[in-house]
Amino acid sequence: MNMMLSSARSFKKPTKLGAQQFIICHYAGDVAYDIDGFVEKNKDTVGKLITETMANSKQVIIKAIYQPLYQAAEAAAGASSLKGNSLSNQFRT
Numbered sequence: 001m002n003m004m005l006s007s008a009r010s011f012k013k014p015t016k017l018g019a020q021q022f023i024i025c026h027y028a029g030d031v032a033y034d035i036d037g038f039v040e041k042n043k044d045t046v047g048k049l050i051t052e053t054m055a056n057s058k059q060v061i062i063k064a065i066y067q068p069l070y071q072a073a074e075a076a077a078g079a080s081s082l083k084g085n086s087l088s089n090q091f092r093t
């Protein structure tokens with residue numbers, strides 16, 4: 001992951017060698033996320049109705065954000081037993 005995201009300005013490597021975490025530079029400061037259990041902790045689902053509604057928004061920016069998520073959720077619905085598009089699926093996408 002460090003190799004893939006090394007050029008991203010909002011991503012930092014952990015300060016400790018071998019640390020099981022990653023750091024994201026948010027507007028309010030740096031936040032360290034532990035890798036262990038990260039996906040399990042972030043299985044909050046975004047309802048299909050909400051994603052579909054936002055994907056069909058008249059606001060261009062809202063539509064641009066949600067349309068790919070809705071399309072990914074639709075594609076995943078056929079290949080997965082998950083209901084909705086979980087936050088962990090969004091991270092994978």
